[in-house]
Amino acid sequence: MTIIYIIAFIFGIIIGSFLNVVIFRLKIKKNSQAKLDLRGRSKCPECQKELSAFELIPIISYIILQGRCSGCQKNISWQYPLVELIAGLLTFLPLYFLGFNNVYAYLIIPIFYLFIIIFFYDLKNFIIPDVILASLFCLILIFDIIKLIRHDILPLNLLYGVLIGGGFFLVLVCSSREKWMGWGDVKLGFLLGLLLSYPHIIVSHLLAFVSGALVSLILIGFKGKNLKSEIPFAPFLILGAAISLFWGQEIINWYLKGF
């Protein structure tokens, strides 16, 4: 059994190196059209040296090269091994928690891959590409249809989830004229509501706001950022959603026990 988990982990790492390519190469043009150029091998952004076959091996090459380009010795972004590692873990964990026979695991894994892209893309570019959100919508739709057919979810809870998930940000964006949040956050909020439904969406959003506030305070305190500095919110939403997917029920039970 263990060998299957190891294969899942390695498979995830390989997908992770493709996710890196998407995160670095997906460009949003002025008319908000997305363009992904997959031609050509990956290059060092500093010296333009093409990566050798060995350097394309995820994580291991990073460790052996000690995080430096073999051409110019400049540091390679830590994002590469990090994304690969996270993708590996997020392939392994759903299978571990839900089991190999669980159809939901096979939907949650690609949903997590899109989560990873949104997390790092928003962190770097302060925008969530619509093409990624559209792909996420399709996966979540299949997820929900199966849940509804199998009576694993109440239609009303799904409706509440969507209303809470996106409605809250809709009010924030409209009332602040996009100062605090962007439209990307509204769209993502709706999708997360569709994925998590009520009441888990509340846990997810609360986690996002608490972690977002904490990180903002730390950045203001240590890095001299002020409240006007833009801090992307999607990474926190994604983090909250991923935690709620795994432990949402436990968190709700733990909270209710306090009363």
Ligand SMILES: [Zn+2]
């Ligand atoms: Zn280089």
